[in-house]
Amino acid sequence: MARYRESDYESSFRGIEKGSATIMKCFRAMPIWLVVASPLAAASASAFAADAVNAPSPAEEGGALLIRGDVAKAVTTYTSALKDTGIPNDRRATILNDRGVANVRLGETKAALEDYNRAVELFPEYPVAYNNRGNLLLALGQLGEATKDFDRALVLAPGYAAAYSNRGNAEMKIGKPEAALADFTKAIELMPASAPPLSGRGLAYLAVGKPHAAMRDFSRAVSADARFASAYRNRAEARMAVGQRDEAIEDLSRAVAFDANNGELYVVRGYAYLLAGNTASALKDFSRAIELDPKSSAGYEGRGLTNGVAEAFDDAYADLNRAIELDPRSPVAFAFRAYVYKQNSQQDIGSKDVETAIKLDANSPEALWARGEIEEANGQADTAIADLRQALQLRPSWQFASDALKRLGAATDDEDDKPVPSLDIAKWHVVLHGRDYFATSEEYPQIRVPLEMTGEGVPMLLAWDVQKPPYAGYGILRFSGGHVRGKNGDEDTELAAIIDIGAGKVMAIEPHRQGTRVAAWTWDGDRLQIASVDGVTDEYQLRPVNVAVVGNRDQAYDAQRAERQQRRSKPKSIFEFLFGN
Known part of the structure; x- marks a missing residue:
């Protein structure tokens, strides 16, 4: 089933956030025109701007048509602009690039490829054309050639976030999710509020068996773009992997609401x-x-x-x-x-x-x-x-x-849990199951915490904290996440599993520390906000809290405990017994 969002094609009008000196030099070679710090998205407008007092040039008209969605007319207008024999090569390349973007939208892949080829021939230092040609080659299944184009774009513009994200997509299709993780992470560093690289990294996390990390990235993607249907669809897959079926169906319903004619979404929800x-x-x-x-x-x-x-x-x-x-x-x-x-x-x-x-x-x-x-x-x-x-x-x-x-009376696999007592803390124990580590507790036998690592190392448990009333139904299990390469060398990491004790489930696994950076946690009413170590704020919905009893901690604690006991004593339905988490 297809899971990738439509590739990110960019026209010359959009510019590149945090672009390198090389790419800015190529823009300065043109007359002054508006450069927009763009999110990763489909294309934009024309190659260059004319003097404000003059009538719009054909290239500008083509860009305006492209923005309005009149793609066929935009192609005709760009073609008219290219008839001007006095246009310098760099300007001609930008118009060819933009016409290539329009041709992709029309499904004219052969014409688009010809436009991109001609653009890089006329202007070999134009990274946008390499990025766009790479996306087209990726769509055509020419993965090696696509990767070469993304590599070239990044040599010319080391700060080109779209090219990192798109190269990550190529690496995913090649079957290199670890390399894709690095590229998506770089794109997110450059553009932390852009949905496509967040969703792409989520897919990479899924591919390496880290569904909780994937869910976090998909949630960030939909926060950045609430209409990003594929991120809802992908988060549903991650939720299915951890047994959150109701939440997965809810996500798929959101995706359907934004993309009602996408048959694949109905298949997945089915x-x-x-x-x-x-x-x-x-x-x-x-x-x-x-x-x-x-x-x-x-x-x-x-x-x-x-x-x-x-x-x-x-x-x-x-x-x-x-x-x-x-x-x-x-x-x-x-x-x-x-x-x-x-x-x-x-x-x-x-x-x-x-x-x-x-x-x-x-x-x-x-x-x-x-x-x-x-x-x-x-x-x-x-x-x-x-x-x-x-x-x-x-x-x-x-x-x-x-x-x-x-x-058949059999376990789901033939591997037993192997205790690793050197990684334990009081009340919680670490077991190795195959190649994966989990935390278990006799006090909470229904909860099994996957210890998803960030870097190299083993997940040593660090602390278990049950929150104070009125949040006494939640606990935080912190564990070492291994070491990763930071700007100043190797940095130790720490993760925190947010556990809903009453529901007996892991809500999320959050990066808590990397090097000297520590996340800031804010419990506010029925929401938990976490300003993460990577500069993005995550938010989680909690059960309704009776704020009137916050000052009376004993009363709040009793209320939380009564709620947990009521949940435990509530008889399960046949469906919950057979299929429950």
Whole structure:
């Protein structure tokens, strides 16, 4: 499923925040024109400004048309501007760049590539054209060439935030999330309030198994741009990874509100509903995705599985047959049809579909899960458990595999927690599970804190603080985050897990210290604000606080304790028992 935001193309009019002397020199070579400190966004206006008393030049008119969204007319106007044989090469390059941006918007990729090629040929020191050409090459799948263009843009303009962010996108597609993290972080340092690099770094954190860090960046992205649909969508994925299904569905609903004709969002929300046991809403979303795109194999796959779960077998077969017709090489469609056959007591036929799915992709979590289901039905418990565990390793949020393991009386993996007492503090213990560290406590057995590291080292626990009333339902577990490279050499880091004790969950994991910089925490009413060490303020919603009892700490504490006890004693529903966090 596509998760990347549209690439960041920039026109010459926008300028570059914190740009280098090189790029500013190329702008000074032109007549005086307005330079805007821009966020990372799609393009802008024309190459250069004329004297205020003169009529707008064709290039200026093209820029104004581009801003208004009249893209086709902008291309025509830029083409007219290029007919002036007296234009210097640097100015001609900026107009070509802007026409390239307009051609990208029109889907004329060949024409856009020709414009960018000509622009860098005429003006080899023009970083914006390299950045834009890199984005186009990235979209065309030419990852190596795209990276070279971003490299060139950054040599010319070391402060070019967009190029760092876009190179991070390239590195993600190449499969280098660690390198992408460094580039996105640099872009965020240059433009801390820009949504795309924050969302990009969130994706990189997801790729390296740090969903809480990812959620923090996605939250920052939507704070910077409340209409940034893909950041809501991506945060939903991170929330699904940590079992926050209701919150994930809420995020996906926000994304749909801002991008109502995006079928992929309905597919993702459909799966979120399905995994939460809401088949009716899942069917509506998958059907809506199909309405938007009748050739959406993903929509048919999801609806087919949902119908299978609901035991509407004829509808399930029809949907999955259509999915396979649309995409014969999709392991997902074959895997889901195998599961439906198994649900309909036809596991022998399902076995053939599973074999096909595995041949298409031996590492498909859906195929491994379906094979585990077939093996369970055939009484092959040991092989079923192995396949189901592997499916969960590849997709931890796939609740169906977890449910199957519970039916078989097996744990979700075959690795036991290994205590690391040297990292413990009073009441809290560190365990190593595979390659990951977690904090556990006998006092709070339902809480398991993933100790996501920032840098190199091990997560030694430092302190556990339950907040004073009226926030006694929250605790802060601080731990070392390893050392990172700072401006003055290696710096130690410290992280803080915010724990909602009453709800029994980890709300967030925040950077608390890096070197001499320490975050500032403000508990104010029903909100917690954290001025982080990287210069960005994060905010978290708390349960409503009775501020009238703040002065009476004993009364406030009793109220918080009563609330926790009431929550613990409240009986769980069948759904919560089976699928709860």
